[in-house]
Amino acid sequence: MDLKGYKIKGTTKCECGHEFVIRDMKKLQRINDDKFYGGAVRHVDEIKCPNCGKDTLLLLKQAGQTYIVKDIGQKEEDKDITETPKIGEDEENIISNEIICPVCQKAFKSKSGLSVHLKTHENK
Numbered sequence: 001m002d003l004k005g006y007k008i009k010g011t012t013k014c015e016c017g018h019e020f021v022i023r024d025m026k027k028l029q030r031i032n033d034d035k036f037y038g039g040a041v042r043h044v045d046e047i048k049c050p051n052c053g054k055d056t057l058l059l060l061k062q063a064g065q066t067y068i069v070k071d072i073g074q075k076e077e078d079k080d081i082t083e084t085p086k087i088g089e090d091e092e093n094i095i096s097n098e099i100i101c102p103v104c105q106k107a108f109k110s111k112s113g114l115s116v117h118l119k120t121h122e123n124k
Helices: 111-122
Strands: 043-048 055-063 066-074 098-100
Touching: 098 111
Parallel strands: none
Antiparallel strands: 043 055, 055 066
């Protein structure tokens, strides 16, 4: 696979400290190289880090009906930040149809599951 100038970091954490998770993904892209990353990574997404704006390549592994960020790649060149993307705490993950708890970031398959779970946070 051609990495297009991205350098694999061996971690899911950006140099600015942001930990990449599946909610950071914007557009799922399939790769056809069965030998890339030992065959574990079959999808990628090109995004910008929400904190520092650095071009980032998410290496995604399918886990059930969702995906996990296995590793990241980043371009070495620094660019000026012109716009900071906004991330809502309670937005739904459209790719995997999961709903994320705004308090503890746990994923649920339905709104009713989240509603029941939110009651556990009321006593704290």
